[in-house]
Amino acid sequence: MDFNDSPEEAAFREQAKTWLANAAAKHQGSGGGRRPNTPEHMAAAKAWQAEKAGAGFACITWPKEWGGGGGTALQQVIFNQEEAKAGVNYGYFTIGLGMCVPTVMAFANDETKQRFVGPAVKGEEIWCQLFSEPAGGSDVAAARTKAVRDGDEWVINGQKVWTTGAQYCDYGIVLVRTDPDVPKHKGLTMFWIDMHDPGVEVRPIHQMSGGSEFNEVYFTDLRVKDSQRLGEVGAGWKVALVTLMNERLAVGGSSGPNYNEIMKLARELRGVDGPAIKDAAFRERLADWYVQSEGLKFTRFRTMTALSRGQTPGPESSIGKIIAANQMQDLGNVGMEMEDQYGIITDPKLSPMEAAFQQSLMWAPGLRIAGGTDEILKNIIAERVLGLPGDVRVDKDVAFKDMPTGR
Ligand SMILES: Cc1cc2nc3c(=O)[nH]c(=O)nc-3n(C[C@H](O)[C@H](O)[C@H](O)COP(=O)(O)OP(=O)(O)OC[C@H]3O[C@@H](n4cnc5c(N)ncnc54)[C@H](O)[C@@H]3O)c2cc1C
Numbered sequence: 001m002d003f004n005d006s007p008e009e010a011a012f013r014e015q016a017k018t019w020l021a022n023a024a025a026k027h028q029g030s031g032g033g034r035r036p037n038t039p040e041h042m043a044a045a046k047a048w049q050a051e052k053a054g055a056g057f058a059c060i061t062w063p064k065e066w067g068g069g070g071g072t073a074l075q076q077v078i079f080n081q082e083e084a085k086a087g088v089n090y091g092y093f094t095i096g097l098g099m100c101v102p103t104v105m106a107f108a109n110d111e112t113k114q115r116f117v118g119p120a121v122k123g124e125e126i127w128c129q130l131f132s133e134p135a136g137g138s139d140v141a142a143a144r145t146k147a148v149r150d151g152d153e154w155v156i157n158g159q160k161v162w163t164t165g166a167q168y169c170d171y172g173i174v175l176v177r178t179d180p181d182v183p184k185h186k187g188l189t190m191f192w193i194d195m196h197d198p199g200v201e202v203r204p205i206h207q208m209s210g211g212s213e214f215n216e217v218y219f220t221d222l223r224v225k226d227s228q229r230l231g232e233v234g235a236g237w238k239v240a241l242v243t244l245m246n247e248r249l250a251v252g253g254s255s256g257p258n259y260n261e262i263m264k265l266a267r268e269l270r271g272v273d274g275p276a277i278k279d280a281a282f283r284e285r286l287a288d289w290y291v292q293s294e295g296l297k298f299t300r301f302r303t304m305t306a307l308s309r310g311q312t313p314g315p316e317s318s319i320g321k322i323i324a325a326n327q328m329q330d331l332g333n334v335g336m337e338m339e340d341q342y343g344i345i346t347d348p349k350l351s352p353m354e355a356a357f358q359q360s361l362m363w364a365p366g367l368r369i370a371g372g373t374d375e376i377l378k379n380i381i382a383e384r385v386l387g388l389p390g391d392v393r394v395d396k397d398v399a400f401k402d403m404p405t406g407r
Contacts, residue, residue, distance in 0.1 A: 003301055006308070009078060012071075016057065016079045020086040023051055027088055037211060042168060045090035049123025059097055059121050066105070066113070067121035073307040095164055096120055096127030099246045100173045104192060107230035107239055112192070116171065128169040128195065129243060130160040130217060135405075137162070138376050140175065140244070141184045141237055142403075145219060147176040147191070154178075154191065154229075156199070156222040164370075166202045166215040169195045173243065174219075175236050180401040187400050188236030191228045199223065209362040210346075256328050256360035257353065259289035262335055265353065269338055276338050285334065292327050296320060315384040318377040325367040326374070332361030 005013055027048055052058040053067060060076040062068020069075070083089065101120045105113055119125040136142030145158025156176055166172070172195050179187035193200065199222030204212035231239040263286060266276040276282045299320055303313040335357030336343035346362075348354040368374050382388040395403055 012075050013078050016082045019055055020082055024086040024088045045092050046123040053122045066117045092126055095129050099129055099243045100127035102246055103173055103243045106242055125170040128163050128166050128172040130163050130172045130174040132162045134161055143175050143177055145176045147178050152226050153223050156219045158219055160217040162214045163217045164214045166217050167204050175240050181399050183397055184400045185237045189233050190230040190236040190239040191224050193224055257356045259293055262331055292323055296323055315380050318380045322374055322377045325364055328360050329364035332357045
C-alpha cells in the first residue's frame with residue numbers, strides 16, 4: 001500500500017487546489033444555498049459544472065474529444081477530495097455522469113454519443129437511472145416493465161420507483177423486459193429515453209426529511225426508436241452490470257459529521273453530569289468510531305493504490321459503503337441525543353452545527369439501501385472477498401413468465 005502522492009500526483013493535487021481556491025471563491029454567494037432542488041440551487045450547480053468542464057476538471061478520466069479531462073482515475077479521486085474540502089459539492093450529476101452516460105458511451109452509436117456526452121459533461125442536461133421497480137430492487141433482473149416491438153419502434157409500459165432526480169432530469173436509461181419466455185437475466189434490454197416525453201409521468205415521493213429526492217415513474221405507451229437501444233436485444237443485463245459496477249464506486253463515500261466533529265460537540269455541550277466527553281460510555285463509542293474511520297481510510301488507500309497502478313478496484317468498495325453508512329446513522333443518532341431538546345430541531349439556523357446530525361440521521365437509512373443494501377453488500381463480501389459459498393439462486397433457469405408472483 002502506498003500512502004503518499006507520487007510526484008506527478010502531488011503536482012496534480014496542487015494544480016487542482018489552486019484552481020479550486022479561485023473558482024470556489026468566485027462561486028460563493030452564487031445563489032446555491034444549502035437547500036437542494038430549488039431553481040437557484042440547480043442554476044448554481046449547473047454553473048459550477050460548466051466551470052469545471054471549461055477547466056478540464058469535469059469527468060477527468062474521459063477522453064478530451066468527449067469533453068473530459070483525458071486524465072487518470074486517481075486524478076479524479078484527488079480532485080474529488082480537494083473539491084469536497086473546498087466545500088462546493090452538488091449531487092445532481094453523480095448518477096448521470098457516474099453511471100448513465102458511461103453506459104451510453106459504452107453501448108450507444110456514434111451519433112447518440114456526439115449528441116449527448118458533451119451537454120452532460122457541461123451540466124446542460126441531466127440523466128437518471130431507471131432500474132428499480134416495486135417488484136425488483138436488489139434483484140434488478142426481476143424488472144417487469146415491458147417493451148414490445150412495433151416496426152422500428154418499441155412501446156414501453158410499466159413502472160419504476162426510487163428514481164433519483166427524475167423530476168429534473170432530461171434523459172434516462174431504462175431497463176425493460178423484452179422477452180418473458182427466457183430466464184430473467186436473458187430477456188432484458190436497455191434503452192435511453194427522453195424524460196420529457198408525454199408517455200413518461202413522474203410522481204415525486206415525499207421523504208421524512210421534507211424533500212423529494214426520488215420518484216415513481218410511470219410509462220404509458222411510451223414509444224422509443226430502435227436506435228435508442230443500448231446494446232443488443234436481450235443483452236440488457238450485461239449493459240446493466242456496467243452501470244451497476246460504476247454505481248458501487250460512485251456511492252462508496254459518505255458526507256456528514258465525523259468522529260472529530262462529534263468529539264468537538266461532546267466537549268462543548270453540557271448535560272446535567274457535565275460535558276458528554278467525560279462520559280465513559282460515550283468515550284467507548286468514540287473509540288469505536290475512530291477505529292472504524294482509520295479502517296475506512298486504509299481501505300480507501302488500498303483502492304487508490306490499485307487505481308494508481310492502473311488496476312480496477314475490487315469488491316472492497318462494498319466494505320467502505322457498509323461501514324460509512326452505518327457509522328453515519330450511528331453518529332446522527334448519538335449527536336441528536338446529545339443535543340437533548342434541540343435534537344428535534346432540523347432548521348439549520350437554529351440547531352447546533354447547522355443541523356448536520358439531523359441531516360445525517362435522515363439520510364443514512366437511504367445510503368444503507370442505495371447502490372446495494374447492507375445485506376446484499378455482505379453477500380458480496382462473503383462470496384467475493386472471503387470466498388464463502390454463494391447465495392442460493394432458485395430461479396436461474398426458469399422462464400421469467402413461469403416465476404411465481406404471489407398472484
Ligand atoms: C437514496 C436512494 C436512491 C436511489 N436511487 C435510485 C435510482 O436513481 N434508480 C434506481 O433504479 N433505483 C434507485 N434506488 C433504489 C435502490 O437501488 C433499491 O432500493 C435497492 O436496490 C433495494 O431494493 P428494494 O428497495 O426493492 O429492496 P428489496 O430488494 O425488496 O430488499 C428488501 C430487504 O430484503 C433484503 N434482501 C433482498 N435480497 C436479499 C438477498 N439475496 N439476501 C439477503 N437479503 C436480501 C434487502 O437487504 C432488504 O433489507 C435508490 C434507493 C435509495 C435509498
